[in-house]
Each structure stands twice: as C-alpha cells, then as structure tokens.
Amino acid sequence: MIIVMPTKTSGEKSFISDHFGRCNFFYVYDSELKSGEVYINENKDGQGGVGIKSAEFILNKKADVLITPRVGEKALVVLQSTDIKVFASTDQIVKDLIVSYLNGELKELY
Amino acid sequence: MQVAVLSGKGGTGKTLVSVNLSYLAKDSVYVDCDVEEPNGLLYYKLKDTAQEHVNVKIPVVNHEQCIGCKQCTEFCEFNALAYILEKVRVFKDLCHSCGGCKLVCPQNAITEFDRSIGKITSGFYNETEVFSGKMNVGIESGVPIIKELLKKVLNKKKDVFIDSPPGNGCSVMESISDADYCLLVAEPSIFGLHNLKMVYALVKVFNKNIGLVINKCNDDDIIKDFAKANKIKIVGEIPMDLELGRLNSNGEIVSKYSQYSWLFKDILNNVYKEVS
Numbered sequence: 584m585i586i587v588m589p590t591k592t593s594g595e596k597s598f599i600s601d602h603f604g605r606c607n608f609f610y611v612y613d614s615e616l617k618s619g620e621v622y623i624n625e626n627k628d629g630q631g632g633v634g635i636k637s638a639e640f641i642l643n644k645k646a647d648v649l650i651t652p653r654v655g656e657k658a659l660v661v662l663q664s665t666d667i668k669v670f671a672s673t674d675q676i677v678k679d680l681i682v683s684y685l686n687g688e689l690k691e692l693y
Numbered sequence: 694m695q696v697a698v699l700s701g702k703g704g705t706g707k708t709l710v711s712v713n714l715s716y717l718a719k720d721s722v723y724v725d726c727d728v729e730e731p732n733g734l735l736y737y738k739l740k741d742t743a744q745e746h747v748n749v750k751i752p753v754v755n756h757e758q759c760i761g762c763k764q765c766t767e768f769c770e771f772n773a774l775a776y777i778l779e780k781v782r783v784f785k786d787l788c789h790s791c792g793g794c795k796l797v798c799p800q801n802a803i804t805e806f807d808r809s810i811g812k813i814t815s816g817f818y819n820e821t822e823v824f825s826g827k828m829n830v831g832i833e834s835g836v837p838i839i840k841e842l843l844k845k846v847l848n849k850k851k852d853v854f855i856d857s858p859p860g861n862g863c864s865v866m867e868s869i870s871d872a873d874y875c876l877l878v879a880e881p882s883i884f885g886l887h888n889l890k891m892v893y894a895l896v897k898v899f900n901k902n903i904g905l906v907i908n909k910c911n912d913d914d915i916i917k918d919f920a921k922a923n924k925i926k927i928v929g930e931i932p933m934d935l936e937l938g939r940l941n942s943n944g945e946i947v948s949k950y951s952q953y954s955w956l957f958k959d960i961l962n963n964v965y966k967e968v969s
Contacts, residue, residue, distance in 0.1 A: 629772055630771060631787055632771060632772025632775075633772065635772050636772050638775070638777070639766075639775045639777060657784055661777055664777060
C-alpha cells in the first residue's frame with residue numbers, strides 16, 4: 584500500500600503541511616517495502632490549481648491513501664473520482680502518523 | 694479622454710465621483726467596470742437597455758482522439774487541465790481562455806465551446822452613454838467582461854469615465870489599462886490611507902497621470918499629508934455631508950441638486966485642466 588503525506592520539511596521526522604497544494608515536499612511511503620521517499624513539490628508556487636497538480640502527482644505515484652489536514656475543493660473533485668482514501672492528519676510527525684494509520688487510529692476526512 | 698476612477702478601499706466614493714462627473718460632462722460615457730458588484734445603474738436608471746452576453750472559450754477534449762501525451766496539461770500555466778486516470782480533465786474556472794492547449798495538441802483532440810460568464814447592459818441617460826458589466830454568480834474572474842467593456846469605448850470621441858473595481862488586483866489593472874488619467878478617491882481614515890498607498894503604488898507602476906479626490910472630508914489631514922509628501926495633486930474635496938450621503942444612498946445623482954453640483958463641476962474642470 585502507498586501512503587502519501589504533504590510535508591513541511593523533508594524526511595520522516597517532518598510535520599504535515601497545512602496545504603496539500605502548496606506543501607514543500609511529499610512523503611511517499613510504501614508499506615510493503617517499509618520505506619519512504621521524499622519528493623519536492625514542484626508546483627507549490629503556481630498561480631492556481633496547485634491542489635489539482637498535487638492530486639495528479641499522488642495519482643502518478645499510485646497512492647492508496649492520502650493523510651492531510653484538508654483538501655481544497657478542486658483537488659477533492661479529482662480525488663473523489665479515484666479510489667484514493669483521504670485520512671485526517673493529527674499533530675504528529677510523518678513516521679508516527681504512518682504507525683497511527685496502520686493501527687487504524689486515523690479518521691477518514693471525506 | 695479616458696478617466697479611470699479608482700480607490701483601494703471599497704465604499705470610498707468611486708461610483709459617486711464617476712457618476713457625477715460623467716453626468717456633468719457633456720456628451721460623455723460612463724462605464725461600470727466593477728463587474729463583481731456593479732452599482733452605477735442604481736443612479737443611471739435606464740429606460741431602454743440593450744443586453745449582450747460575454748462569452749469565453751473553454752476547451753473540450755475528445756477522449757477518443759486523445760493519446761495521453763499530456764502536452765496540453767504541461768502547457769497550461771493555470772493548471773486548468775489535468776491528466777487523471779488516463780483522461781484529460783478540464784477545470785473551467787481555472788481556464789484563462791488562451792487557446793494554447795488547442796494549439797499544442799498533436800491530435801487535434803481539443804475544441805472549444807462558449808461559456809457565458811456575464812453580461813453587458815447599455816443605454817442612454819439623457820446625453821450620457823452608459824455601459825455596465827455584470828459577472829455571473831460563481832465565476833472567478835471578471836477580467837474578460839472588463840476587456841469587452843473597454844473595447845466598446847476604445848474609439849469613442851467622447852469623454853469616458855471608468856468606474857473601476859475596488860482594490861489593486863487584476864481587474865483594476867485591466868480597467869485602467871487605456872486610461873489617460875487616473876482619479877484616486879480616498880477617505881480620511883487609517884484604513885483609507887493604507888489602501889490609497891496600495892492603489893498609488895499600482896498607478897505609479899503604470900506611469901499614469903494622477904489626481905486625488907478626498908471624500909468624506911473632515912479636519913483630519915491624514916490623506917492631505919500623504920498627497921503633499923508624494924506630490925499628488927488634490928483635484929477635489931467632498932465634505933462629510935449627511936444630506937449628500939442620504940441623497941446618494943437613495944440612488945440620486947447629487948449633481949442634479951444645485952448645492953452639490955458645483956462640487957463636482959470643480960472636480961471636472963480640474964480634471965480637464967490636468968489632462969490637457
């Protein structure tokens with residue numbers, strides 16, 4: 584399973600970004616391989632529609648789950664047309680959030 | 694001559710000034726470019742009006758012809774196109790109707806349709822020609838409507854008074870683009886000064902000739918001090934007057950009343966002097 588999170592800084596000790604579209608990095612975690620990769624969000628300074636680009640990015644990464652505090656209206660339209668599940672993040676760093684999710688402690692956001 | 698009336702802050706008196714100046718000027722044109730909340734027609738109550746829709750072009754993708762090369766989604770500066778689950782999706786609110794996606798598509802899979810985003814109402818009030826744009830509910834940008842409005846008055850041999858939107862965003866920039874003279878309206882308050890500074894910075898970028906009207910004048914010199922420091926010519930002062938406010942809020946053109954018409958005649962004469 585692929586779990587994606589928008590993050591403020593790079594790496595598994597980062598906090599989650601408040602903005603799905605304008606986050607600095609994405610943390611992409613593969614639960615089978617038990618390893619994560621960091622990607623720079625190249626669209627973060629775009630004029631608009633950056634949430635759509637983020638949604639497109641995580642789709643390309645074949646994400647199954649997105650953990651984020653919120654998703655904008657347009658990105659949500661994209662995500663709802665896919666099988667990606669969106670879960671609400673809590674005030675934890677990336678690696679703890681992954682554990683919480685795998686333990687079934689997070690709530691579905693939409 | 695084209696005069697754009699603008700102010701950073703809303704409710705400062707753009708419509709008051711532009712309606713009254715165009716009313717007093719002979720054979721003039723009034724254009725309401727505040728397409729998000731137009732209110733010029735509350736004063737210029739038109740009997741016979743013509744209406745036309747303003748359309749923009751929005752791309753439509755033929756999914757049979759599309760080969761998923763993503764050239765269109767990469768081209769779009771505004772992220773209005775996204776490739777999702779092997780299909781190009783169009784987000785029409787983000788589209789700026791540049792037509793670029795259609796040009797770059799190697800498969801000719803993109804066509805365009807007309808989307809109505811608003812309308813323009815026009816007519817005559819005595820000698821004054823009136824144009825007013827209005828955006829449809831839910832549309833994100835009124836800029837195409839403002840462009841359409843300005844196209845209508847571009848070659849007029851009359852004096853044109855443009856009632857700009859508030860603020861200093863894209864729609865304001867569009868509305869002052871052809872103006873010979875920018876008339877800034879400000880009120881003496883801290884908020885009024887702050888927004889005057891913002892709009893002053895904007896007109897300086899555009900290198901426009903400017904004048905300042907102070908509305909709701911009292912004994913506070915906050916705006917006058919700023920004008921002095923920046924060498925901005927004050928072309929008029931409208932006093933804080935309860936009766937003027939009452940008439941205006943009832944949709945009356947205050948220049949019809951002799952006790953107020955001289956106020957705006959003065960401003961108009963000063964503007965003419967400045968422009969010539």
